[in-house]
Amino acid sequence: MNRSFAESTARERVTHLLDADTFHEILGPAERVVSPHLALLGVPSAFDDGVVIGSGLLDGQAILVAAQEGEFMGGGVGEVHGAKLVGLFKRALAAKPAAVIVLAESGGVRLHEANAGLIAVSEVMRALLDVRAQGIPVIMLIGGANGCFGGMGLIARCADHVVMSDIGRLAMSGPEVIESSNGVEEFDSRDRALVWRTTGGKHRYLTDDCDVLVEDDVAQFRAAAMGLLGQSLPLSLASMEAEHALLASRLSRYGDCRDALDIWQRAGVADPLRVPDMEARQMPALKALNPKELA
Amino acid sequence: MEKLHFEFPGQYAPGHFTPVLVGVVGSGNLEVMLEPHGGSTCTIDVTTSAGGFGPIWEAVVHDFQARHRLAGIAVSINDMGATPAVVSLRLDQAAAALPLGSQSNSGAPT
Amino acid sequence: MNWEALLAALFGKSHDVKCDGDLLSGTAQFNEHTLTVVGTTHHAAIGVELALAQARVVLNTVREHPGRGILLLVDTQGQRLRHRDELLGINRYMAHMGCCVELARRQHHPVIGLVYDQALSGGFITSGLMADACYALPEAEIRVMRLPAMARVTKIDEQRLAELSKSNPVFAPGVENYVAMGGIRALWSGDLKACLLTALLDASTLDERAADGAARGGRRLAAQVTARVVNA
Numbered sequence: 340m341n342r343s344f345a346e347s348t349a350r351e352r353v354t355h356l357l358d359a360d361t362f363h364e365i366l367g368p369a370e371r372v373v374s375p376h377l378a379l380l381g382v383p384s385a386f387d388d389g390v391v392i393g394s395g396l397l398d399g400q401a402i403l404v405a406a407q408e409g410e411f412m413g414g415g416v417g418e419v420h421g422a423k424l425v426g427l428f429k430r431a432l433a434a435k436p437a438a439v440i441v442l443a444e445s446g447g448v449r450l451h452e453a454n455a456g457l458i459a460v461s462e463v464m465r466a467l468l469d470v471r472a473q474g475i476p477v478i479m480l481i482g483g484a485n486g487c488f489g490g491m492g493l494i495a496r497c498a499d500h501v502v503m504s505d506i507g508r509l510a511m512s513g514p515e516v517i518e519s520s521n522g523v524e525e526f527d528s529r530d531r532a533l534v535w536r537t538t539g540g541k542h543r544y545l546t547d548d549c550d551v552l553v554e555d556d557v558a559q560f561r562a563a564a565m566g567l568l569g570q571s572l573p574l575s576l577a578s579m580e581a582e583h584a585l586l587a588s589r590l591s592r593y594g595d596c597r598d599a600l601d602i603w604q605r606a607g608v609a610d611p612l613r614v615p616d617m618e619a620r621q622m623p624a625l626k627a628l629n630p631k632e633l634a
Numbered sequence: 635m636e637k638l639h640f641e642f643p644g645q646y647a648p649g650h651f652t653p654v655l656v657g658v659v660g661s662g663n664l665e666v667m668l669e670p671h672g673g674s675t676c677t678i679d680v681t682t683s684a685g686g687f688g689p690i691w692e693a694v695v696h697d698f699q700a701r702h703r704l705a706g707i708a709v710s711i712n713d714m715g716a717t718p719a720v721v722s723l724r725l726d727q728a729a730a731a732l733p734l735g736s737q738s739n740s741g742a743p744t
Numbered sequence: 745m746n747w748e749a750l751l752a753a754l755f756g757k758s759h760d761v762k763c764d765g766d767l768l769s770g771t772a773q774f775n776e777h778t779l780t781v782v783g784t785t786h787h788a789a790i791g792v793e794l795a796l797a798q799a800r801v802v803l804n805t806v807r808e809h810p811g812r813g814i815l816l817l818v819d820t821q822g823q824r825l826r827h828r829d830e831l832l833g834i835n836r837y838m839a840h841m842g843c844c845v846e847l848a849r850r851q852h853h854p855v856i857g858l859v860y861d862q863a864l865s866g867g868f869i870t871s872g873l874m875a876d877a878c879y880a881l882p883e884a885e886i887r888v889m890r891l892p893a894m895a896r897v898t899k900i901d902e903q904r905l906a907e908l909s910k911s912n913p914v915f916a917p918g919v920e921n922y923v924a925m926g927g928i929r930a931l932w933s934g935d936l937k938a939c940l941l942t943a944l945l946d947a948s949t950l951d952e953r954a955a956d957g958a959a960r961g962g963r964r965l966a967a968q969v970t971a972r973v974v975n976a
Contacts, residue, residue, distance in 0.1 A: 348658050365976045368667050369653040372969060376914050380900055381635050383683045383712045385659045386667055392973065410660035418914065422954070422966040426973025433974070447866070450898055453888035453915040455963055457866070458927035458953060461842075461873035462966075465951050468846045493870055496839035511823050511835040511866070520825040537831050548833050576806055579847050582840055583803060586796055589832060594792075599831060 342557045344482040345506045349391050349406035352442050355557045356480075356564065357395040357404065364393040365430075366423060374417050376452050385411045388419040392427045394436070398565045403431050406442035409485035415449025416490060421459020428466035431475055437568045438476045439467075441498070446513065447489015460490030464497050468574065471499060476571040480560050481507040482553075486538065488513050496548070499572045502563040503540035503549040504556075505619065510538035532615065536599035541614055544622055545603055546589070552619045559619075636685035640678040640695050644705030647674070654731040657724045664713035664721060666728040676704040682713035694718050698725045704732075745881060747785045747817065750860050753936045766794055768817055769801045775941055780805040783817025783871070787862050791824035795837035798871065802844040806851055813944055814848055816857040818872040822865025842870030849876060854947035856940070858932070859884040859919070876947035877929040879939070880919045886928070887917030913962045924962030926953040 342355055353362055366372050368386030377384045389411035394403050405427050407414040416424070424441075431439050448456030467477055477498040481487045486508030487495050495501055495509055503509060514528035514537075527533060536542055543549035551566070553559035572578065596602045603611040608625050617625075650670050657665040664682075671677065678695045695709075709728070713721070747768055751759050754772070761770030761781045766788035772779045782801040788794060805812050823834060849855050857872030859880040864887055872878040880886060894915065895902035909916030913924045922928040929946075932939035954970060957963025 350655065365973055366969070367653065368655045368665075369669055372965075372972070375965060376912065378635065379908055379912065380898075380904070381683070382898075382900075383635065383659050383681060383714050385665060385712060386655065386710070389659075408658055410658040410663065418963060418966050419969055422969035423973055425954070425966075426970035429970060430974045430976075448888060450889060450894055451900075451915055453894070454921050454925055454927065455914050455966070457869065457888055458873070458922070458925055458957075458963070459966065460866075461869050461927075462951055462953060464839075464842055464870070464874065465846065468843065472850065489866060490869060492835035493839045493842065493866070496833075496836040497843060509835065510830045510833075511838065512825050512830060514830075517825045517827060517830070525825075526827040526830075537827065542831075543833070546833060548836055574843065574847060574850070576803070576847065576851075579803060579840075579844055580807075582843070583796070583799060586792075586837055586840055590792060590796065593832065594828075596831070597828075602831070 343555050344504060344557045344560055345484050345555050347557060348410070349408040349442060349444070352557060353391055353404055353406045356442070356561050357397055358399065361396040362393055363395060364391060366392065372419055374419050374452065376418065380451055382451060388417060388423065389414060390420045390423050392423050394434070397437070397440070397561070397568065400437035400568055401434070402436045402438045402440055403427055403434060404440045404442070407444045409444035409483040412449050412451070414445030414483070414485055415447065416445060416456040416459055417449040417452035418455035418459065420449070421456060421463060424463045425459065425466045428463065428470050431470045432473060435473070435475060438478050438564070439470055440478045440480060440564055442480045443487040443491050443495055444481070444483030444485050445487060445489070445491040446485060447491055457490065460494065463494055467494060467497050471571065471574055474571045476500065476567060476569065478502065478564055478567050480564060481509055481540070482555060482560060483507065486510065499570065500551070500567045501549045502551045502553060502560060503543055504553050505535070505540040506555050507540045508535065508538040509543050509548060535615065541622060542599045545606065545608070545626060552622050554619045636682050638680040638682070638688055638691050640692065642676045642699040644674065644676045644699065644707070645703040647706035648732050649706070651733045654728055656727045656731060659712045659714050662715055662717070662720065664711055664716040664724055666724045667710045668728050668732065669708045669710070670706055671708040672706065674705050676707050676709065678709040678711070680711045680713060684713065684715040690718055694721050698722065701726070702729045704729065745860055745883070747819070747860065750817070751781070754940055767797050772815070775944070778809070778812060780809070780812055780814045781817065782814065783819070785819050787819055787821040789821050789824035790838065790867050791826065791829045792832050792834050792837045795834065795841045799841040799844040802841070802848055805853065806848050811852055813854040813856070816845070816855065816871050816875055818857060818859040818863050818868045819861035820863060820867030822867040838870045842874045845871065845874040849949065854944050856943045856947065859886055859928070861885070865889070873927065876949070877943060878927065879930055879932050879943060880922070880928045882919065882931045882933050884919050885917065886919045886922050890917060921962065924960050926955070926957030926960060926963055929956065
């Protein structure tokens with residue numbers, strides 16, 4: 340039975356991602372650790388400030404988990420929300436879980452608390468990298484309809500692994516912001532096919548910004564996360580140089596491509612127009628064609 | 635934003651339970667949290683961004699309590715303009731998530 | 745202050761920092777040590793190339809000059825708002841810069857950020873804000889978004905925002921707000937050499953910004969919420 344990841348709330352996603360009845364929430368809604376700023380602006384708060392954090396078991400192994408609620412303030416990071424994420428990563432240093440798993444769905448910084456959110460994003464990045472330095476893998480699961488943008492888009496690419504569905508998007512700036520700054524010819528934000536080609540799970544999977552592509556199914560996200568437990572990637576000069584070479588190579592190979600279709604074509608995908616209609620499980624075969632080409 | 639408070643006598647007290655939360659605070663939506671409290675009443679505290687609907691809230695929560703007759707429970711709501719139908723649905727979903735033995739036969743889907 | 749005047753104030757003639765497009769890079773002699781200087785100018789829009797170019801300078805320092813201090817100079821209008829940058833994955837390029845700064849810190853390079861002109865939108869999250877500490881000149885502009893635009897997006901009356909921002913530094917533009925919230929360690933004025941020297945000596949491996957925000961009253965909750973999560 341398929342349970343849609345996108346249509347589930349953050350709370351539901353966590354419940355069904357982890358082993359049954361193992362989730363123990365930290366600073367749950369009854370603690371009422373809410374934003375002190377939203378009420379002043381006449382905006383309703385959420386009891387958990389839009390992020391569910393806690394511990395649990397995944398395939399019998401202890402993990403720490405955070406899930407952002409995309410429907411509350413667009414999943415935006417505010418003071419309390421950000422502090423919960425920072426706290427989770429700091430907790431991991433002592434708890435040494437098999438992984439820290441972040442179900443990211445966010446527009447980035449919560450504008451109503453813009454400065455707090457911005458600073459929090461960098462605090463989360465540093466705390467996340469501290470966790471990685473201890474050999475604890477950090478896994479991002481991105482599959483919400485609101486995508487993973489802005490500061491969260493940066494945080495996602497600081498993690499060890501990224502799992503996405505094609506409903507998920509991973510980027511920095513949203514298409515609306517780009518259109519309003521530089522015009523509809525630059526980026527037509529209402530062209531959904533364009534938006535998803537540019538920032539959606541399939542494109543990110545084909546360009547190696549996403550490690551595993553799954554269908555919109557909590558069980559598939561769960562299986563993917565299980566497969567990544569224990570797979571910590573080192574942060575070293577060598578790994579950073581390799582990352583640098585990959586990014587430089589991407590620029591030189593695809594820097595003049597005008598559309599994702601051009602990138603896929605140049606990378607050896609035989610029929611790029613078919614990609615949007617393909618299923619997730621058909622995508623690894625495409626990537627296997629030219630594993631070095633696409634990255 | 636408006637805050638509303640209601641209190642009703644009740645019958646079915648689930649005793650101690652882990653707080654229950656349903657819904658999300660999105661446009662046209664609400665979150666409903668149920669917590670145990672010592673006492674024999676059901677209290678309902680609403681914080682809503684859509685002011686001026688006091689009488690409608692009163693009717694909705696009154697009907698809810700008529701269905702469930704909960705006691706020893708504090709209901710807390712953060713609302714962002716949900717319709718009465720959605721409010722009723724969430725309240726029933728929350729009640730359905732209570733430990734067994736305290737639910738009424740309201741027919742709320744699980 | 746433009747970058748040439750800034751570097752003259754900091755290093756006199758003892759630097760070889762050049763400007764290549766929007767990229768600043770080079771070295772400076774300071775307090776009998778060599779520093780790497782890297783950053784941006786012309787209110788640069790951070791696109792994939794500029795993020796990568798800055799990362800390259802940081803990586804070169806880590807590879808070739810163990811322990812050398814790094815000064816990150818920030819002047820940016822934010823991330824570049826173009827389809828091409830999103831297509832190529834600018835979030836990964838910017839994250840890479842942030843991870844390079846982190847690597848440098850971890851390998852015991854003191855890294856100091858300085859917002860000397862603008863830091864708008866998300867432009868300095870993975871540069872200045874990843875340093876051991878980020879400082880700013882008093883005349884610097886730091887903001888996520890101007891109030892009129894914020895009012896349009898949040899649908900909150902601009903006057904309300906302006907009124908609230910008088911007593912709450914949490915969303916409004918202003919370098920003072922970032923100091924109050926702990927994001928900026930301190931402002932540099934007067935003797936800039938002395939400010940840089942203090943910054944290098946104070947460089948800490950711990951992230952003290954939430955503690956600073958609490959102590960200064962601008963961000964009262966972050967540190968205690970984090971502590972509650974750790975200790976729960």
